[in-house]
Amino acid sequence: MTRKASPTIALFPEASFGAALNCVGIAQALRAKGARPVFICHAGFSGVFADYGFQEYQLPTDEPLSDSERQSYWQAFVRRHLPHFRLSPIDQLETYVAPTWQAIVDTAVNAEAPLRQLLARLKPDAVVLDNVIMFPAIAAAGCPWVRVVSCAETELPDAEVPPYLSGMGADDPQRAAFEARYLSASAPAHDRFNRFRVDAGLAPLPKGLFLESSPDLNLLLTPTIVRRERAEPLDPQRFVYLEGCVRSEGPFEVPVFPRNKGPLVYVAFGSLGAMDVGLIERMLAVFDRLPARFIVNVGGLRDAYRAVPDNVYLDAWFPQPSVVAKSDLFIHHGGNNSFCEALRFGVPSLIMPYCWDGHDNARRAEETGTGDHIGRDGWTEGVLERAILGLLADDAMRARLRDNAARMALQPGTDVAAQAILSLIRT
Amino acid sequence: MQAAARRPRTNHLDLAQRILDVARQRGFEPGARLPEQQIASLCNVSRTPVRAALSLLAERGVVRWQADTGYHLAVDLTAQSAISAELPAAEEDELAEAILRDRSARRLDQTVTAAGLMRRYSAERKTVLKALNKLTEENLLDRAPGQSWLFRRAPDDPEAQGESYEFRLLLEPAAILTPGFRLDGARAAALRQGMDALSALPDAAFDTREFQRLDMDFHGMIAEGCANRFVADALADHLRLRRLPGIYAGVNVFRLRQSLLEHLNILDHLESRQYEVAADLLRIHLRLSRNQRPQAASRGAPALFGMISRPE
Numbered sequence: 177m178t179r180k181a182s183p184t185i186a187l188f189p190e191a192s193f194g195a196a197l198n199c200v201g202i203a204q205a206l207r208a209k210g211a212r213p214v215f216i217c218h219a220g221f222s223g224v225f226a227d228y229g230f231q232e233y234q235l236p237t238d239e240p241l242s243d244s245e246r247q248s249y250w251q252a253f254v255r256r257h258l259p260h261f262r263l264s265p266i267d268q269l270e271t272y273v274a275p276t277w278q279a280i281v282d283t284a285v286n287a288e289a290p291l292r293q294l295l296a297r298l299k300p301d302a303v304v305l306d307n308v309i310m311f312p313a314i315a316a317a318g319c320p321w322v323r324v325v326s327c328a329e330t331e332l333p334d335a336e337v338p339p340y341l342s343g344m345g346a347d348d349p350q351r352a353a354f355e356a357r358y359l360s361a362s363a364p365a366h367d368r369f370n371r372f373r374v375d376a377g378l379a380p381l382p383k384g385l386f387l388e389s390s391p392d393l394n395l396l397l398t399p400t401i402v403r404r405e406r407a408e409p410l411d412p413q414r415f416v417y418l419e420g421c422v423r424s425e426g427p428f429e430v431p432v433f434p435r436n437k438g439p440l441v442y443v444a445f446g447s448l449g450a451m452d453v454g455l456i457e458r459m460l461a462v463f464d465r466l467p468a469r470f471i472v473n474v475g476g477l478r479d480a481y482r483a484v485p486d487n488v489y490l491d492a493w494f495p496q497p498s499v500v501a502k503s504d505l506f507i508h509h510g511g512n513n514s515f516c517e518a519l520r521f522g523v524p525s526l527i528m529p530y531c532w533d534g535h536d537n538a539r540r541a542e543e544t545g546t547g548d549h550i551g552r553d554g555w556t557e558g559v560l561e562r563a564i565l566g567l568l569a570d571d572a573m574r575a576r577l578r579d580n581a582a583r584m585a586l587q588p589g590t591d592v593a594a595q596a597i598l599s600l601i602r603t
Numbered sequence: 604m605q606a607a608a609r610r611p612r613t614n615h616l617d618l619a620q621r622i623l624d625v626a627r628q629r630g631f632e633p634g635a636r637l638p639e640q641q642i643a644s645l646c647n648v649s650r651t652p653v654r655a656a657l658s659l660l661a662e663r664g665v666v667r668w669q670a671d672t673g674y675h676l677a678v679d680l681t682a683q684s685a686i687s688a689e690l691p692a693a694e695e696d697e698l699a700e701a702i703l704r705d706r707s708a709r710r711l712d713q714t715v716t717a718a719g720l721m722r723r724y725s726a727e728r729k730t731v732l733k734a735l736n737k738l739t740e741e742n743l744l745d746r747a748p749g750q751s752w753l754f755r756r757a758p759d760d761p762e763a764q765g766e767s768y769e770f771r772l773l774l775e776p777a778a779i780l781t782p783g784f785r786l787d788g789a790r791a792a793a794l795r796q797g798m799d800a801l802s803a804l805p806d807a808a809f810d811t812r813e814f815q816r817l818d819m820d821f822h823g824m825i826a827e828g829c830a831n832r833f834v835a836d837a838l839a840d841h842l843r844l845r846r847l848p849g850i851y852a853g854v855n856v857f858r859l860r861q862s863l864l865e866h867l868n869i870l871d872h873l874e875s876r877q878y879e880v881a882a883d884l885l886r887i888h889l890r891l892s893r894n895q896r897p898q899a900a901s902r903g904a905p906a907l908f909g910m911i912s913r914p915e
Contacts, residue, residue, distance in 0.1 A: 192900050220897050220906025227858045227896075241905055250899060279903025308902065426809050426856030431848075434705065447899040476761050476898040484709045492760070493853030493896065532902070 183301035183601045184212045186233075188291075188314070189324075190307040191218040191283070193447055194513040197496075198326045198397070199306050200228050201423030205594035216294060218283070220246075228423075233298065235290045254451050261452065261530035262553035265343040266354050269361040272531055273341060277365035277386070284309045285372055292316065301601045302392075309369070309386045312376035320392040320600040324593075326421070327512050328533035328540065329398040332389070335407040343535030345543065346404070359384050389414065392600055395593050397421050397512055399519050401580045402544045416596045418589030420516035425495035430502055431471070434486035438468040439504035439568050444496060449509045449530055450475030455552060457481070462560045463488050468568065471499060497521070504574075505567050510534025510541075510549070516589075519546060522581030524567045524574065528552050545573060616693045618656040621646050623665070627680040628790035637666060637674040680793075695733035698726055702734060703743070706754050707848040716751045742840045743847070757847045761898055767841070768893045774838050775825060775889065776882035779873070783830025786873050790824050795870055798863045809856045814863070819846060821866050825873075825885070853896070862892060 185206050189195035196217075203213035203225075215225040215232045222234040241249065260271040291313040295303070303314050306324035308331070314321050325331050330340045338344040342354045362384060370380035381388060394415045398404075403417065430440065443459070445452065450473060463470045464485035474481065474490045484490055496514070500506055501521045508514035510529040515537045518525045525547030527538035538549035548563050567573070625645045626637065643653045657674045660666040667677040701724060705711045711723075720731045735752055738744040747753045758767035778784065797817050801810065819842065826838035844850075865888040872881035897906035 190902060191904075191906055192902055196900075218906070220900070224896055227855055229857045229861075246905055249905060253901075253904060276903050283903055424806065426806055426811065426859070429811070431708075432704070434701070434710070447897070448901045451899065478709055479760060481709045482712055486710060489708050491849055491852050495853075495855065 182210055182212050183598065184214060184298065185302050185304060185597060186214055186216055186295070186298055186300035187304040188216040188307070188311070189221075190309075191221050194511050195306040195324075195326050196221060196224055197423055198324065198421050198513055199304065200225065200230075201421050201590040202304065202324070202593045202597070203230055204228070204424055205588070205590035206597065209594050209598060211594070211598060214298070214300070216291070218287070233294055235287050235294065237286055237290075258452060262551075265341060265535045266350075266357060268341075268531060269354075269357050273358070274361040274365065276532075277362050278368075280309050280386070281365045281369045281372070284311055284369065287311060288313055288372075288376060302597055304597060305390075307387065310373070310378070310381075310388060312373060312378045315378060316376075321390050322393045322395060322597055322600070323387065323390040324421075325394060325396045325398075328515075328536040329396060329402075329404055330533060330536045332396070332410070333385075334404075337404050337406060338536065338539070341532055341535060343529070343539050345539065355384075393596055395421075395596065397516050397589065399516060399580075399584060401519060401546060402515075402540050416592065418592050419584045419587060420520045421513075421589035421593060422497050422517050422520045423590070425498045428495050428498035428502060430469075431489045433469050433489060436469065438466075438487070440502060441468050441470045441505045441507060441564065441568075442473075442494075442496075442499050442503040443470060443507040444473035444494070444514065445509040445528070445530070446511050446514070447475050450477060452530070452552075453477055453480045458557075459560065460485060460488055462557045462564075466561060466564060468504075468564070471503075505564065507564075510537035512537060515541070519577070520581060520584050522574070522578040524548075524570065524577060526550070526563055526567055528555075546577060547573075615652060615656045615659050616696065618646060618648065618652055619659045622653070622656055622660065623680060626676060627793050628787060630789045630792050630796075631676050631680065633676055633679050635676045636672060637676060639673065694726075695730050695737060698724055698730055698734040699737050702738065704848050707757075707759065711754075713754050714747060714751050715754070716749075718750065741843055743843065755844065757844050757850070759847065759849055765893070767844075768889055770841060771822075771838075772886060772889050774834055774841075775822065776886050778825055778829035778831075778834050778838060779878050779882040779885065781829055781831045781834060784878060785828050785830065787824055787828060788874070790820070791870055791874060794821055794824065795867065798867055802860060802863050806856050809859065811851060811854075811859070814859050815851045817866075818851075818862070821870075858892075862888070865891070 187199045187203055189199040199215070203215070206213040213230055215230050217225060217232055217234055219234060219237050222232050225232050257272055260268055263271060288311065291311055295313055295317040300317070300319055302319055303317055303321045304324060305311065305314055305321060306326050308327065330337055333340065336346055338346045338348065339351060339354050339358060341358070344351060344354060366383060366386065369386060373380055392414070396415060396417050397420055398417055399419045400417070456472065456474060464487070468487065470488045471494065472488060472490050473494055474492065476492055478490050478492060481490060497517050500517045500523055503523050505526060506514065506518040506523045507526045507528065508518070510527040510533065512533060515525055525541050527534065527541050527547060527549040529535045529538040529549065530552055541547035542549055548567055550559055550563055622642055625642070626635070637657065639650045639653050639657070643650045646653065657666055661668050661674065665678050666674045668674055702711065702720065717728060717731050717735065720726065721728055724731070735744060739746060739752065743755055744752045745755060756763055758764045794817060801813055801817065804810065822842055823839065826835050826842060829835040829838070865884065869881050869884045869888065872884060900906045
């Protein structure tokens, strides 16, 4: 049996930057190995992948929002949820997690018909799904499908692994209470999703689960240094760990600062976190008095800032892997891509999570000595200052992370992913 | 080129840089003679300042003096960044750059005063005023009432970037299609050489600043080739805003490489005088260059384009 010369791999990331850019890394490696990676993208994400040289197929939607409707949606979204991001993980279950699951179910329902049509037309040799929910059209596509677990490892439940989105340790006495509240909060969306699955010809999933493991291949980003022991180990034939999955970006030239001395700290909370202008402003006041240089991703809200300190540089977008590679500390929201990039380049993480698996990665950074975390609410200037200076001064952590980064560099996750995906394809 | 020639610069550093620009545009190679009269004519100045500027370049090793034949070019001008580094910047130029850099990083508000800048940069009043005048001349600043100046809006947020591309889509193809368009052949050849050299670099060594220089020069060449002076001036003013720090941030190397190929394709058609095709290709190039990245995205939410106001 031989492999097709140039198999078509359809990558379908969810409409978030983490999954999208993670898949760009895999697609770059697939292209380097002679495959033809193409992207299926949600409305609004077309153009993102073309800029990296990949063909895109946008899923048509019945009721596309106008630009002004999208802006209204986001104004309302931010007004509603910014206060929720200051709550504990358990208190976010009803306020943020439950409505988000409802919205995610909507995306799956709306995408189903156009996705079936598109896959029938594309006839890919494999589909790579980087999402937190299943699309029945993928199971019916007639080719192998790959699940990318680009969230924290907690997305795959296990008795020895803390509950997904909890930010807990594995043996936390409140574990059962969290799990019960999670199941209760997600039940309405889950019931609706299961009815949709059955209608679409798929078996319902157990409570709390929205995405099954692929029978063909499942890729986990989790690097060894933060990996957990499982009560039921994952089958290595179907579950492949990637040691991160970092895309290749162009070089980054560190800007000149008026106060141009000290270690370099990169701050990025993702596009959603960048909307928390009040929090970033409070942080800038602390940065102003620290002997370091700070590069801060503020998304499209640069004009919201005034009198930015001389050791701070703001911009709307950075080639993040290239910036992290030159940084001494990475302050982020615990997004799994950010955490993996920090580990890949041997940089300590200071995690300030606001939702989802950011809580899980924040806890894991502390547990594994790969960084530290502080809550978004209740921190004082002294707490933030001590956390930053403490991590910058921790030579032992830095040396350990550097050794680990060298090991991760030996086997790039993007290559491992591409190889594993291509191994599924035979003619 | 005409637009710049209409506003000759006076200080020797500016003129030295101008001589290098002209030599590059004309495709001068190392060893080429630089007759004072020809340089003076090309730069639209008298011979006296040219002599001083050439002397400055000779001190830096960029040109060489020979008693019998005069000044000769001593370096390869396609290595632009290296040459720029050879030239010291005047105090007011350095200050102007610092002002732009600090505005881009929002260390300075949209309105600045001379007194405020003197304090911030520990600079003398005359230096600050020279820097402000330079930026005002370049249409980056406007004089406001009292001793204050107002930064013009730069295409550095999604909304302004969109407007900038719409403006360029209207005028840049029109610049080519207006009867009388004239391509500066030597400048086109130097640009082609620079773009080929940059394309040959591996991703890890790709020089974004060199891309910015070539991009500015390419689009500037089209603007300046336009026979309609008002179109040329409007474009030159607008393209100058793209020189500001941070404008090119966030574009990935793949797209920049594509952009170079598109430039070369347009150049092919300009050189063969297929102006309608060149204008169409330029339109496509501008559309492809417009950043499509959403401003915000989150699980289950529709991606956001355009601006969102500061959340309270």
